[in-house]
């Protein structure tokens with residue numbers, strides 16, 4: 001069974017990577033990912049200056065997934081750019097995620113990344129749900145268009161975006177129409193956490209995380225159908241872009257479903273947080289077994305070939 005795949009023309013040993021935010025804030029965590037079975041990895045979304053993020057507790061593990069309101073804790077973009085400059089890019093495909101607090105911050109980070117000798121693949125996070133007072137750019141199509149226009153001009157290389165989940169066909173259409181205006185926008189990562197859920201513990205009669213009165217982004221099994229819908233919606237609407245699937249992957253089965261829906265790469269967030277980097281070995285083994293049982297010898301044999309009724 002052959003798990004190799006192509007991403008923006010680069011051959012990769014397999015389609016797995018971490019979801020941004022999990023196990024990728026410090027160089028220690030990033031080195032752990034670099035030593036894992038994942039063929040690609042992405043850094044924690046960064047800002048111009050380092051941030052400590054929201055008050056704790058700000059992550060809670062739940063039977064069906066997770067809720068988080070980390071609030072963009074990160075070491076500042078220069079830290080991740082330095083990591084990328086030192087990184088052995090032959091070893092794995094490295095993505096650098098940025099999430100500027102303003103459009104100007106994004107443009108300033110992009111200008112620096114553009115000048116780097118060993119730049120990673122740029123992913124612009126349009127969907128952090130957890131910074132108080134800062135709406136998700138991906139839910140404001142005019143702001144998204146303006147930002148992409150600036151990034152496109154400033155970067156001049158292929159880049160990608162991390163999108164929030166959409167829940168209406170008209171929003172899939174509108175978002176895809178904006179994305180398709182930018183040919184250098186080469187990949188789209190769907191989805192970020194389902195923003196502003198509220199988990200309540202019936203025993204304590206309390207919320208389970210501290211920031212924003214308990215409101216936070218949902219991940220894990222809760223979000224799988226929403227993630228698959230977004231992957232497939234953008235796969236259908238953006239034929240010239242590659243899709244990275246994220247949301248609800250905890251075994252080979254969900255990885256298989258993301259690929260079937262059209263994802264080129266598949267990210268693991270909550271399950272990586274809970275299980276550590278061994279999750280990649282397990283999911284790769286399970287995916288291999290599923291493919292073998294179906295007689296698929298390559299990912300291309302089924303990727304994007306979701307059947308409808």
Ligand code: RRO
Pocket residue numbers: 021045068069070071072073099125127128129130131192193217
């Ligand atoms: O740091 C966070 O709170 C966070 C970010 Br930037 C994001 O994009 N998605 C998320 O679930 N949490």
